[in-house]
Amino acid sequence: MPRTPGQRAGLSREAVLAAAKTVFAERGLPGLSMRSVAGELGVAPNALYSHVADKDALVDALLDDQLAALAPPSPDADPVAGLRAVMLATFDLLGRHADLVPLYLARQGARGPHARALGAAMVVLLARLGVDEAASARVVRALIVSTLGFAALAAADAPLGNAELRADLEATLDWIVRGAAA
Template sequence: MEHGRAPGHRAGLTRTAVLGAARELLAEHGLAALSMRALARRLDVAPNALYSHIANKTSLLDDLLDDVLAEVDVPAADIDDPTAGLHQLMTSTYTVLLAHPDLVPLYLSRQGAHGPNAQRLGEITATLLRRTGISEPTVTEALRVLIVYTIGFAAFTSHLPQETGTEHQPSTAEMHDNFHQGLSWLLTGIQQDLPTPNPGGA
């Protein structure tokens, strides 16, 4: 007989297994079907076994959203061109979101993710924005705009056909090109607000 172990440990659970099963349920049956009891049934454990890893459904959703962001590729810390770094970072975020279309509506309704991965990506983005020459409060505003642009584009794209589009319904491939062009315009516009140097001094 085992002693001194939490219910989740007795069941052989890990946080990774819990989040993986939750992601499967969400993809198969939608948000309404995702409950702690349904998750316990999927994992073949008692519901109380989950609470060693997840506090409640709200925490579960927050953890799901943040966990996916670990897949985002970030530019090298010493990248020469911070604008190129921003383009790379937001493009990777867009690609990761499209790989998890069932989660995109949650990013919209919960206004992004707020866990450690989201905070790390936010800090990287803010650092790159500052390296382009802009400062507060523009950095905070620009960060918000880039997040909304990327999540919004992913939401629009996530249920489009992969290849063949029409005049009124572009394909995923066409939207990918649109995303890149629009992001370039957006980054250019953000930097147009930089103060113009005064060659004559103060």
């Protein structure tokens, strides 16, 4: 069976993602392109398409890769505590990678397997609170939007400090979850 261009170049998805991280860190989103990533790897741009479909898929993979650091809440965790913990861990992660916050906002979150696993775990906890399936999608979205919003404020060097924003996020998460369960 013939190998694809990416396989002939000795590339892996992980290598492409590592190069994309480097390019993004050095040049930001405007400098991130299939051509710039290929240049970082010393290959022709067409070699990347065996591993990512296009720049949007590359950005989605970058975002989802960061979420791999987050453990989904246990299905038997206290639902309010589990939801709160995963969103606060997300806020903390975004605080360590503030350069990615605009990407999460522009892409309206992440779409990869890690993002889906976190979302599915959140839906399980919401179901345990009595939130039906239709409403749980809205609640998850509200939790994510709130977390991204607070992370964006923190990344923007807002007058409020990170600790105060995190405390406000904690209260907001509780309001959303308790309101959804009511």
